[in-house]
Amino acid sequence: MIVSIASGKGGTGKTLVATSLALSLPNKRPVQFLDCDVEEPDAHIFLKPLLTHKQAVSIPIPHIDEKKCTYCGKCAEVCAYNAIAVIKEKVLIFPELCHGCGACSYLCPEGAISEVGREIGVVEVGQSKEIEFIHGKLAIGEMMAPPIIREVKKHINQERLVIIDVSPGTSCPVVEAVKDSDFCLLVTEPTPFGLNDLVLAIEMLHRLAIPCGVVINRGGVGDSNVEEYCHKEGIPILLRIPLDIEIAKLYSRGITLVEGLPQWRETFLRLYNDIELNKK
Numbered sequence: 381m382i383v384s385i386a387s388g389k390g391g392t393g394k395t396l397v398a399t400s401l402a403l404s405l406p407n408k409r410p411v412q413f414l415d416c417d418v419e420e421p422d423a424h425i426f427l428k429p430l431l432t433h434k435q436a437v438s439i440p441i442p443h444i445d446e447k448k449c450t451y452c453g454k455c456a457e458v459c460a461y462n463a464i465a466v467i468k469e470k471v472l473i474f475p476e477l478c479h480g481c482g483a484c485s486y487l488c489p490e491g492a493i494s495e496v497g498r499e500i501g502v503v504e505v506g507q508s509k510e511i512e513f514i515h516g517k518l519a520i521g522e523m524m525a526p527p528i529i530r531e532v533k534k535h536i537n538q539e540r541l542v543i544i545d546v547s548p549g550t551s552c553p554v555v556e557a558v559k560d561s562d563f564c565l566l567v568t569e570p571t572p573f574g575l576n577d578l579v580l581a582i583e584m585l586h587r588l589a590i591p592c593g594v595v596i597n598r599g600g601v602g603d604s605n606v607e608e609y610c611h612k613e614g615i616p617i618l619l620r621i622p623l624d625i626e627i628a629k630l631y632s633r634g635i636t637l638v639e640g641l642p643q644w645r646e647t648f649l650r651l652y653n654d655i656e657l658n659k660k
């Protein structure tokens with residue numbers, strides 16, 4: 381089973397939920413944790429894995445053979461990402477915009493384009509006690525998160541419960557990380573911003589046909605609109621975590637909720653059981 385932990389909005393406590401869920405389960409079933417929030421992976425701070433393997437991730441970008449190029453402009457025409465421009469007798473490549481889709485080299489009528497690898501980040505693999513741990517890291521200044529997420533997901537071990545920590549929002553990296561999940565847990569907070577982004581995230585999951593449930597973090601602040609929305613839409617609220625200074629202090633020190641306050645372990649086990657009941 382693959383469970384992704386996402387949030388429409390950043391800073392809602394998604395990693396707090398994902399790491400505590402992972403740590404609550406190894407006695408019940410083995411867990412694999414994938415941190416696909418590759419722009420800002422932080423689950424390693426809480427799970428403290430021993431990382432044993434590192435692999436560079438590259439994407440193929442075009443290289444022009446000026447001897448063969450006739451400057452016809454076809455490559456610039458087919459590039460959906462504006463990563464190539466042809467100006468008079470010069471072909472300009474913008475590597476940061478290139479998605480490595482290969483369309484330009486495939487369609488160049490002169491066979492003037494070859495592909496060269498460009499490193500955009502790394503995937504690291506390790507172990508945190510009984511938990512298999514994998515995370516991706518996008519290099520500073522790079523924007524192409526999906527290829528790194530795909531590399532992280534190649535490590536999925538279906539013999540384990542796979543927990544995926546997803547980046548916030550509803551953009552391409554989020555879709556790449558959550559697709560193929562059996563269930564998605566959406567962590568939000570009871571504020572107008574939380575509700576706005578939760579609605580967008582739920583719409584995205586409906587389109588991907590992934591069942592979901594909600595965790596309300598920092599309960600007690602804001603209003604009841606998130607609860608009312610979930611009731612109206614029939615989205616189950618599976619966990620409520622109150623605004624609590626103790627939890628905030630633990631988080632700031634890189635300590636997970638279930639390790640700092642072990643009484644939460646049972647609550648996370650119940651959350652897991654509820655996910656089992658609501659999955660695809």
Ligand code: SF4
Binds near residue numbers: 451453456491
């Ligand atoms: S499509 Fe090929 S020949 Fe035409 S401008 Fe691009 S690289 Fe040159």
Ligand code: SF4
Binds near residue numbers: 482485
């Ligand atoms: S590989 Fe794709 S994205 Fe990159 S320059 Fe060629 S057409 Fe554009």
